[in-house]
Amino acid sequence: MKTVIPSEITSVQLQTIMQTAVSPRPIALASTVDKDGNHNLSPFSFFNMFSTVPPILIFSPSRRVRDNTTKHTLENVIEVPEVVIGTVNFPIVQQISLASTEYGTGVNEFIKSGLTMKEADLVKPKLIEECPVNFECKVLEVKSLGNQGGAGNLVICEVQKIHIREEYLNDAGNLDQQKLDMVARLGSNWYSRSNENSLFEVPKPLVTKGIGxxxxxxxxxxxxxxxxxxxxxxxxxxxxxxxxxxxxxxxxxxxxxxxxxxxxxxxxxxxxx
Structure with a gap:
């Protein structure tokens, strides 16, 4: 096996290895607002769920590797500890990519990406109407993992309310995995797509015990x-x-x-x- 010592390679090289190896990663489309009421929208693939009760989502707006600056999303959730997290599927993936453009302070990525703002019920940031699922969240904690370029900042969010687009439900009223057509982030410019051609089931040995x-x-x-x-x-x-x-x-x-x-x-x- 090829072995790599993180401290012996550049941050860019390390990021390339980790983002390619740790994949596919779900994408959080984070809608936030600053103290002056300016809205921001940005995708993050350092994202997942970590608890059901309480319902906890965590995403990480890392410090930029190239110049060690921070992102508007991080600054916003510190100023206003609320966020709407939208999930990302194939019909909107190109718009989500456009929302990742590093526009200047005060520029509304909703407008730049053509996505639609919709009033949330419990938090100040806007819902993203086109997302299959929106989670209204309170930010419980922002935990810094370092002060160098590439260091993550864990935004720990508790879900307050969930909004689901009805076209992604099955006849029983549950989310339909095939209809969702989710996308995930890989390394470099690569993404993956979870549709009917790529989905498969694996029987889980939860109740039964396989012989091994x-x-x-x-x-x-x-x-x-x-x-x-x-x-x-x-x-x-x-x-x-x-x-x-x-x-x-x-x-x-x-x-x-x-x-x-x-x-x-x-x-x-x-x-x-």
Whole structure:
């Protein structure tokens, strides 16, 4: 493996490695306001949820690597500790990118990006009408992680109210993952898209306990066909089927095709004679 010591490379090199390796990252479109009532809109991919009860979101407007300056969003949440966080999907990704332009103080990125301001119910910053979901949040804490270029500032937010566009709901009234068509940030200028062509399900061993790799028969475990993903699926059963386990390559290939369709039980049926 190539090894890297963070202190021995430049900040730009370190940022490139980390942002490419730690991906995909969801994007928070943060709507804030300063003490004079000027509205600001900016996307951040250092973002995620960290608690359900209480509902906590955290995003990080880092100090700029190139000149160690801070962003308007950070300054705003310190002055007015409220934020609306909108989620980002494919229909608005180009507008979100435009909102990341570093306009001067007082410039409204809503206007520059063509996104629509809408009154929030509980906080001063505006909702972003085009976002699939908007979270009205109170800022609990802004935690600085350093004073050098690239240092993060954790904006810890408690969700007060959630607004969901109804076209992204299914018949049961829940958010539909396929309809959402979410996008995420990768390294450099790359993004990824979570649509019906890229989504897949993985059965979670929460209630059941998979037997694990160690209990797989050698004929299966040491197959020249099965990948780690294949074996992970085959090991995610509670009871190993009894019988003689096939070591034939063609049988394994057939089982692998079933695993690609998440048909674990059917795959085991053809692996056991």
């Amino acid at each position: 790799f160690d209990l797989l028969p050698d004929e299966i475990k040491y197959s020249k066909v099965f990948t780690g993903n294949d074996l992970g699926m085959l090991a995610n059963i509670e009871v190993l089927p009894l019988g003689i386990y096939s070591s034939e390559e063609n049988t394994h290939l057939n089982a692998q095709q079933l695993l690609l369709e998440s048909k674990i039980e059917e795959a085991w049926k053809i692996l056991v004679k």
